[in-house]
Amino acid sequence: MSAGHVVVGFDGSPAATAALRWAADEARLRGVPLIAYTVTGHHNDLGDLPHRLAGGYPVTVRHHSGDAATLLCAACTPHGLLVLGTRARPAVSELVLGSVSRACLRHAPCPVVVIRDSTQLRHVRGFVTAGIRFPTGAGSILVAAAREARWRAGTLIAVHAQPLGNVDAQLLHAATARLNDQGHEWLAAQLAATGVHAVPEVVVGAPEKALLQHSAHAALLVLGAHQSSGLWTGQPGTMITHCIRQAPCPVMVVPNRPGHQKDADGRHQRDQ
Structure with missing residues (x-):
């Protein structure tokens, strides 16, 4: 059975940039399609940025409007993967996640990978x-x-x-x-x-x-x-x-x- 596709939310932010880079490496490892969703209405400003960040791995960019968490969860299958970026926050709010991340962690039908903009993206291989x-x-x-x-x-x-x-x-x-x-x-x-x-x-x-x-x-x-x-x-x-x-x-x-x-x-x- 197919491992399913990798879905990543992308809005051009530093956290989303880190998420897209990691998602491309993960899709390459799995040998599955990579789909980047922009749901903020800013896709006109992104140009070919998603393709450049994917490092040569084919990426399909889809633009939607509406509730980001609902759209991202609907785009996933149980056999796939959802990748999200979240910004680093001050220590006082270290136990707080953004609303999109919280909703996707509750409702996505597949595993969800969360990457902070300060996450150390090591070589994709390792333990x-x-x-x-x-x-x-x-x-x-x-x-x-x-x-x-x-x-x-x-x-x-x-x-x-x-x-x-x-x-x-x-x-x-x-x-x-x-x-x-x-x-x-x-x-x-x-x-x-x-x-x-x-x-x-x-x-x-x-x-x-x-x-x-x-x-x-x-x-x-x-x-x-x-x-x-x-x-x-x-x-x-x-x-x-x-x-x-x-x-x-x-x-x-x-x-x-x-x-x-x-x-x-x-x-x-x-x-x-």
């Missing part, structure tokens, strides 16, 4: 970090992260954050070591047929800190929009928003809606 609970895990997040790692010929770092509670230090150390062993076995079994090398990282404490530490040199950070455990929050929650605002790399948020995991798992099996 991928993901927030994944194991040994139960979250299928759609693992599938998306594994695919991104495979496209980049890189390692997948699966970060499991163990909450720090009123537990004896020795017991906590033993539980962490046991989870780490389980993580190795679980990831190896889940990804055996993909060729993706995955490394579990069990950390104690707040997930935000662990994810930011392990994405310091990553090509991409992958998170889930919803987790029933409550460890990873969504819609978008403060943990996701914090990572988008603070991570040095692009952040992908994977939806967990009825039918999405089935689609993702189906593609995962067929691509093996």
Whole structure:
């Protein structure tokens, strides 16, 4: 099954410029069409800028008027990808996202990648970090992260954050070591047929800190929009928003809606 097309919102701003450049590299990796949507009414001023920013990769530019989030979400399919740029904000508002980003993270039928204008756009290849609970895990997040790692010929770092509670230090150390062993076995079994090398990282404490530490040199950070455990929050929650605002790399948020995991798992099996 096709990986779907890559959609990117573009208005000529520094954040949108970074998003379009990254989207072109991602579309090239996937070998899929790239579509840039301008929905601000300023497309007459953009000229051939979208084509130049795509670095030679074919890009279709479509101009629309109306609500940006509604148009962008409608342009996406469950098998595709939506890429958005968001401007860096003062520290006092670091947990605030723009209205378009918030709406798309809630309603887009596909994974959404958010890129700040200050995001470090490293070489598209490299390792991928993901927030994944194991040994139960979250299928759609693992599938998306594994695919991104495979496209980049890189390692997948699966970060499991163990909450720090009123537990004896020795017991906590033993539980962490046991989870780490389980993580190795679980990831190896889940990804055996993909060729993706995955490394579990069990950390104690707040997930935000662990994810930011392990994405310091990553090509991409992958998170889930919803987790029933409550460890990873969504819609978008403060943990996701914090990572988008603070991570040095692009952040992908994977939806967990009825039918999405089935689609993702189906593609995962067929691509093996």
